[in-house]
Amino acid sequence: MPRTLIARVIVPLALCAASPALAFQNPLDRGPIADFLTVFRQQGVPRQVVAWKSGHAPGTVVISTSQRRLYYVLGPNQAIQYGVGVGRQGFSWTGTKSVTMKREWPDWRPPSQMLQRRPDLPRYMAGGMDNPLGARALYLGSSLYRIHGSNEPDTIGAAVSSGCIRMTNRDVIDLYDRVKVGAKVVVMR
Numbered sequence: 366m367p368r369t370l371i372a373r374v375i376v377p378l379a380l381c382a383a384s385p386a387l388a389f390q391n392p393l394d395r396g397p398i399a400d401f402l403t404v405f406r407q408q409g410v411p412r413q414v415v416a417w418k419s420g421h422a423p424g425t426v427v428i429s430t431s432q433r434r435l436y437y438v439l440g441p442n443q444a445i446q447y448g449v450g451v452g453r454q455g456f457s458w459t460g461t462k463s464v465t466m467k468r469e470w471p472d473w474r475p476p477s478q479m480l481q482r483r484p485d486l487p488r489y490m491a492g493g494m495d496n497p498l499g500a501r502a503l504y505l506g507s508s509l510y511r512i513h514g515s516n517e518p519d520t521i522g523a524a525v526s527s528g529c530i531r532m533t534n535r536d537v538i539d540l541y542d543r544v545k546v547g548a549k550v551v552v553m554r
Contacts, residue, residue, distance in 0.1 A: 410448020411448075413446055414446075417443055419436070421549070422549070424438065424545060425437075426549070426551070428512075430552065430554055433448065433450070433522050433524070434446055434449060435447045435512070437540060437543055445543075448532075448533075449521060450515065450525050450526055451530060451531075453526065457528065458528055461551050462550045463505070463548060463549055463550060464547060465505070465546065466503075466504040466546065467502070467541060468492075468501070469501055470500060471492050471501070472496070473492075474488065479527055496516070497513075499534045499537060500514040501534075501538055503537075503541065505550055510529050511529050512540070514534040514536075515532065
């Protein structure tokens with residue numbers, strides 16, 4: 366084997382093997398490229414078309430907080446099912462709202478109630494990958510609640526939020542493209 370090949374390839378590989386494992390072995394698992402790619406990674410709760418008999422009109426969004434699922438009604442017998450994160454104990458809610466506004470890569474201003482609980486939070490965050498609202502947000506009536514993306518995909522399927530409905534960025538982008546302003550949103554247990 367040529368000496369330069371040993372010096373350039375074999376020795377660094379041997380040093381890596383002897384070194385403790387790094388948290389990010391793959392360069393695509395860190396930095397701006399990783400931030401971009403997380404929007405498109407496969408989620409833990411797959412989106413799927415399911416049989417659906419709800420009596421709700423096509424275009425309605427139905428959220429089951431107990432199942433931790435969101436359903437976008439396609440027609441009388443079908444809906445798209447998405448996994449969601451919901452409000453933790455004491456922060457869950459039920460009711461009917463409508464989508465009053467939609468935003469791509471929304472800015473975030475924590476509500477005063479949240480700032481009272483968490484004074485360490487920033488007062489404002491520009492939209493982007495580090496923003497807790499993720500890639501898209503659907504605002505629900507005059508409430509403080511939203512259906513939004515998340516930069517914490519591992520929270521999907523859990524009760525962790527302050528009442529908002531969290532989705533993976535990939536799923537919220539899909540839902541955002543389907544839902545119209547004025548759409549009915551039903552939240553039930």
